[in-house]
Amino acid sequence: MKNIIYKISSLFLLAMVFQSCEDVEVVEVPNFTVTPITVTAKAGEPVEFNVDSAPNFLRYYSGEFGHEYKHRERTNAEGVVSMSFLNAQKWGLGANATGTFSVWYSQDYDGSGAPESVNAATWTEISDRFNISELYSFTLQESGIVDITDLADGKPIFFGFKYFSDIVDDRGAEWHFDGLSITMDVEGAPAPLTIATESSPGFMRVDVQGVVASWNQSKWYWDSGKGLWRMRGNQPNNPGIINEDWLITNSINLTKVSPDESVNLKAYSTLLNSFTHTYSEAGTYTITVVGNNTTVYGHKEKVQEFEIVVTE
DSSP states (O other), rough: OHHHHHHHHHHHHHHHHHHHHHHHHHOOOOOOOOEESSSSEEETTTEEEEESSOOOOEEEEEETOOGGGGGGTBBBOEEEEEEEEEEEEOOOOOGGGSOOOEEEESOOOOOOOOOOHHHHHHOOOGGSSSOOOOSEEEEEEEEEOOOOOGGGGSSEEEEEEEEEEEEOOOOOEEEEEEEEEEEETTTTTTOOOEEEEEBBOEEEEEEOOOOOOOTSSSSEETTTTOOOOOOOOBTTBOOOOEEEEEEEEEEETTTTTOOOOEEEOOTOOOSSSSEEEOOSSSSEEEEEEEEEEEEEEEEEEEEEHHHEEEOO
């Protein structure tokens, strides 16, 4: 009789363990709700949102430019592509007073940074599209916002900013270069989308001809004190060299844009009952909150969307 009772108890305990494991493996669909506390929101003032039954993870798209749920997976776009930069020069004398800086692009450069690869690539000059400084001053000059949509075919492209001087008897110019910006104007967007900046994708320096011992003479280098790229042209006989030096972007796709971003409100182990967001401009915004319960046993997601009107 005792053996029977023991066996029944064991079976009952085993059934409870199995049931408990099944409960752990069940990933429930999120059942959260996000609501603004105030009916009227004002630009420049924090808007508070209540969160009821927050899931394991919660993300927030404010509906502002660059933070729209509908563009969360947009990585390519079509529009007018523009390029601009700042440039300045000084100290160039005689034949080196102008014409030592030029702008090029290539679609067959291998991106290696080797001088022989630069020489082997096909480069097309587009200097005439931009305002290249001829001022004898280090006052940075706008290149102009130049339409380069004709170069946006979806293929990788490299832009090269070339310093070249074969005049060894005149002092070479010093160039300052800063603020590279490549953007795309897309229909319906309140501002241009960013394609590339000075820091992204960044540059490589290639000294094709004229290597000298001095670390920053006759070659492009980043001047951290001035916060810009700098080329110090050589002085006659110090040394007097024919110099060709390139500042080349890393590979760029002119149709590629960054997808819109969300704000992570909650991770698995944190609690969340409310959060705030401040809108800087008046308007009607579509807010999207994405919540998910995610474990090793599965993933369940819920998307809540609503509008908020922000006044001045």
